[in-house]
Amino acid sequence: MSVISLVSYEDALASYDPVMGLEVHVELGTKTKMFCGCSTELGAEPNSQTCPTCLGLPGSLPVVNAVGVESAIKIGLALNCEIAEWCRFARKNYFYPDMPKNFQTSQYDEPIAFNGYLDVQLEDGSTFRVEIERAHMEEDTGKSSHVGGATGRIHGATHSLLDYNRAGIPLIEIVTKPIEGAGERAPEVAKAYVAELRELIRALGVSEARMDKGQMRCDVNLSLRPNGTSTFGTRSETKNVNSLRSVERAARFEIQRHATVLTDGGTIVQETRHFHEDNGTTTAGRIKDNAEDYRYFPEPDLVPIAPARTWVEELRAELPELPRVRRARLQAEWALSDKDMQSVLNAGAVELLEQTIAAGAPADQARKWWLGELARRANETGTELAEQPITPAQVARVCALVAEGKLNDKLARQVIEGVLAGEGEPDAVVEQRGLAVVSDDSALGAAVDQAIADNPDIAAKIRDGKVQAIGALVGAVMKTTRGQADAARVKDLLLAKLS
Amino acid sequence: MTDLIRYTAAETATAIASGTVSAVEVAQAHLDRIDAVDKKVNAFLHVDTEGALAAARAVDAKRAKGEELGPLAGVPLALKDVFTTEGIPTTCGSKILEGWIPPYDATLTARLKDAGVVILGKTNMDEFAMGSSTENSAFGPTGNPWDLSRIPGGSGGGSAAALAAYEAPLAIGTDTGGSIRQPGAVTGTVGVKPTYGSVSRYGLVAFSSSLDQGGPCARTVLDAALLHEAIAGHDPLDSTSIDAPVPAVVAAAKMRDIRGMRIGIVKEFAGEGYQAGVMQRFHESVELLRELGAEVVEVSCPSFTLALPAYYLIAPSEASSNLARFDAMRYGLRVGDDGTRSAEDVTALTREAGFGDEVKRRIILGTYALSSGYYDAYYGSAQKVRTLISRDFDAAFAGVDVLISPTTPTTAFPIGERADDPMAMYLADLCTIPSNLAGNAAMSLPCGLAPEDNLPVGLQIIAPAMADDRLYRVGGAVEAALNDKWGHPLLEEAPAL
Amino acid sequence: MPGITREEVAHLARLSRLELQAEELDHFAEQLDVIIGAVARVSEVAGQDVPPTSHPLPLTNVMRADEVRPSLTPEQALSGAPASEEQRFRVPQILGED
């Protein structure tokens, strides 16, 4: 299907109502794997973090990682879920070379956490409640690389190479109930949900949840139904959508694609699809010759998990301040209006601001730099704000230099530019570029005299009491000092000479 | 020194500890015996001559230094080829694992080594422990030393035959539906299925995880007890391992006093399909128990009639999943990888070529029982039967200390007789399966020869979970009384090889 | 309980990755039909209000501390591999999801 033939997003929404289901896999940041004592450290040599258990060698057995269970309970509690009194692991049976036992140890009808919700904030400041079906524990697969085909893709490869270092790393799979009623905002809800979940996971300290490192992966299930009807349509399952932006784009594309198919009188097939970052489209996965039948049954090598209520309550009491609560607190502390706070949120700058303020910057200054100069640059380069090569501490130092009168805004911008260009710490940039504000009266005196001499008319007006005309003279002084003068001091000096 | 091979494990250990004989001499005597008879018996798939002698030398060196030796130090043992052994091939009797050398020891293997036990080699078995005759081994059948044309039982026929052929005084088996007890019964040796969870399964290549249990095989009850204590105990690498003290089975084996014990005969283990001579020896055993001062009563366990069907759903279901890992990707056989075939096809071709018929049958049966639409009727119902069987046991044990039955309905049948009749084969485990489903402890010990064929008959004793000591108390007393009556151990009546 | 057909056996063989030969299919279908006929008796209890037992032990909450244990060396891990390359398991082309 070519992109051109798609019905427009607006037309799609005019006829259909999207229903979404989001499945997010989070790799936990435990020291060891879910069922064995192998390290989970990233970047190790291939197959150097494997043992009989995570290689699925004959005879090996799993033992549950207590911190894996604890993390699952924390996530469940933070998502307002009920925590099972008693639950089990199950085997999900299917063959795939990246899965050493050819079954995944997962949970089936008895997840550790179920029936919760997560309130997410949309860009207009409104709140949307996403209902959580379940959060369950499972294990990751190994990593395959494909050799001999184009660009390392599986298609056309002559063979594949497998590294099982990742096999067995704990995963928590979080599944929403069908998300209905979001209408045209469905893609935005999807993105906001994943963003909120990511913040929550980080706040809990159970994972870094870096999507770019595969620590958090999202499957977007989507179906459409004609407006005003209530039966779900057939859904597509777009797998492994690995950035916030992609989540939004994938949902949006699928809405248009479904609408196109349905409008043409076609039918949607339930299938796995893959999202392509480069052009924002999805394509169908391989059609399987026999319908999947995972033959789940209780994992006989593990015994049930029955989290003691005292343990669950202890974990509940230890939950850190959750992102929503924290955001409300910060807004009050920073004395930001709802609108200003929302702009901070939309820019994904809460953490950056918090750290900049913690490093000594006033809230309004921190916000000004991050949402102004730096956000503009992020936008221009198509990068995330947090990825800019400047730290909150460096921004705070720039703010301090301004407050001390050593820089003015124009110079501060140049300092930031220098830091971003890799010229070092702000003080070093100031030094190397010779950017210090000139407030030394003797150095300014000549420039002030020159300005008065060059503009006799304006000088006369000021002498006559029209003080508001002074801006032009200040500007002239700034021009001759190439912006490095302290404007306030220049004004004082001019007034002294002309009074 | 041919006598050395006729020593019990207890006698061997004592002789080594006292310096009467060296561990190396004992090991060599057994290696020589294997050399002499195993071509006929085919009990061993792999003999580790170097490893055995090195282990024996280590025991002798320890003794020379005056260090204390464990109760089984220097005693040779035949290990069922279903436990992993680092650096030593482990095949589970399957072509799919031919040539695989595990990079790790099973917990049981490690415990045996720590105890100074001398592992002679790995014994033959039905492929992946699926069978009751050892005919399903990819490496040829094992003969029953009583009559080499007959089966030695299974799946652990190699271990039982090694004992009966005096190739080793101790052996290890695994019992999923009777694979220790039934071979013990038909070879005139002692086999114990300990309480589920008392012997670690880490390194035991899984057939049916919720049923599999490793255990001791020996020629005497005391030897089995010594081995039981060496291998049992909590293992943090096995989540289903019981974290509690092992019952004092050696002390129980030495008691030889069962006065006042209450013993129940399971009514359901009799009738059609039970060989007359087997029932005759069983009834004589009941009389003997009464003579020894036990009170014998009849009990009924009505759900036991559903045990076999439940077992043949649960075990294949778990097996279908456990055996999925044999896919030609990481270890073992790989067939058909000619550069054009997909991994998927190579897996299917390898499994087709590498698994035998019985394994394939059970994989398909298990896949069927777990598949959507059938799960509740089959797997789900079988799990309910399991509950009913446990309840029957609980009710019975409320009134008696142990239960008894014949171990197996018939004596050893000829090799080939039931090979293509799975249902007939499955009947061999009729009396042993309920204990696997309930997870309790059971023993088989010789109680005589069936008059019609002069082949050994086994008496099964069943005790509640974690009361394994009762098996040894009753077994030790019965064995002593029978040996007194016969004037010698039963095995001495076996024809010379 | 219905018996099992040759087609069902073929489907089950595919699910369990067994490349059964035609004669094997016939033979297994026959034998499995008999076995399933015999074991189907368990469904007598299907309607009974009995909890299932998936495990003979009443254990719960067996967990280990999150402490690193030594792994195998890559050489040990790969020691049984039918083929390897670049310290990875080399496998035939995967009919994948791409």
Ligand SMILES: [Mg+2]
């Ligand atoms: Mg999952």
Ligand SMILES: [Zn+2]
């Ligand atoms: Zn591992």
